[in-house]
Amino acid sequence: MSVWDDLELLVDSPSPLAVNPNTRGTVKDKANFKAEEDVSALRKAIEGIGTTEKTLIEVLTQRSSDQRQVIAKAYEKATGRTLKADLEGDTHGDFEDLLVALVTPPAFYDSREVIKAIKGAGTTESILIEIFASRSNKQIKAMSDAYLAEIGRSLIYDLQSEVSGDFGKALLILAEGKRDESTNVDSAKAKADAKALYEAGEKKWGTDEAKFIDILSHRSIPQLRQTLVEYKNISKKTLQESIESEMSGNLEKLLVAVVKCVKSTPAYFAEQLYKSMKGLGTTESTLTRILVSRSEIDLLDIRDEYKKLYGHSLYSQLESEVSGSYGDTLKRLCGPDD
DSSP, rough: TTTOOOOTTTSSSOOOOTSSSTSSSOOOOOOOOOOOHHHHHHHOOOOOOOOOOOHHHHHHHHSSSHHHHHHHHHHHHHHOOHHHHHHHHOHHHHHHHHHHHHHOOOOHHHHHHHHHHHHSSSHHHHHHHHHHHOHHHHHHHHHHHHHHHHHHHHHHHHHHOOHHHHHHHHHHHHHHHHHOOOOOOOHHHHHHHHHHHHHHHHTTSSHHHHHHHHHHSSSSSHHHHHHHHHHHHHHHSSSSHHHHHOHHHHHHHHHHHHHHHHHHHHHHHHHHHHHHHHSSOOOHHHHHHHHHTTTTHHHHHHHHHHHHHHHOOHHHHHHHHHHHHHHHHHHHHHHOOO
């Protein structure tokens, strides 16, 4: 049985939105933090002959995001230059992207990933799916504010011209960040929703996508978990299996991602990390985005799920897949298993 089919433990496990985000990250506030000392070390590393990558990695992976923002402000005050610009001028490739991600506030980092996904020819739907399926209302609101501050238009407005059809409808609802976040579960409503989903999919010829989109985009995580259990009781298949057999394309991928995040956001990210390293070549941008954006939220849980799913640690996989300063930085963010 895969992690996605085991619904027994699901109903009792805490909602990811109810977990204090600072307890399950690998990166925490550094005790006795002194921004001036860090600025001095970074300047030496950047301004000397040749860049001392080790210092950059040490300082930027062992401070919390808030502390990095304090460092960035102090750096600009001391040098008249931004830390981001100096990192861009002094490093390159994936290592540069990773360090710049670390000195970017989380909401602005999410916003920039969305900008990258929708600008230019074609849209990178996989990035939009990953971000909008996994973020809380609060994170989506902060990202939308950051987007408006940077671009001068609303995120919803720009998404409307990039995505269409049922996939577009579902993504735009998620991008509003209005999911119910209460922890109460209404069993009767879960049964009714499960029946409505069954009748909109498995039971009828053709699929009523709007019903799936409505329920999966609006109900709370605990409510949806109960609905998944009720659905299996009615259908004898999991809701994920039904979506996979009834739908296709980006809508299928988005709704499956939502269902997986309802079950276990850490397991969803563990799977994304595995896919980014499996087979020929590594998708560095995915590794960077997930390890940076989850390092203060649930990376300890992602590591646990990775080991359960794939039989070896995320750290050991990184060791065999990524190298150089880029690999060293990712491994510092991940941390070895205890």
